[in-house]
Amino acid sequence: MFGPIGMPELIVIFVIALIVFGPRKLPDLGKSLGKSLAEFKRASNDLRSTLEEEIRIEDAPPKPVRAAKPAAATAKKDDSPLSNQGSDTPSQAPKPEQPEPE
Secondary structure (H helix, E strand, C coil): CECCECHHHHHHHHHHHHHHHHHHHHHHHHHHHHHHHHHHHHHHHHHHHHHHHHHHHHHCCCCCCCCCCCHHHHCCCCCCCCCCCCCCCCCCCCCCCCCCCC
16 A cells, blocks of 8 residues: 555554644644645656756757848848838938037
């Protein structure tokens, strides 16, 4: 049932625990022990799944990286003054004239 611990050994352990902790504290002690074991099991399962996930990610082949085309090769040359009208980039926007300080 519990490996090398049989039924007579469990009864002896229960009787000793009953004598040491008393009948009022024993249910609370069992409850807290059960919660602690459940939390330990949950944490160990989370750790195991995290480690398996990391190993799976590292064993996966890397995705190929596509080379980006140069901007000059893909840009369309347009010298008309209206070509930059809708652009929001500051390098292409016309600079406002500032009055000179007196």
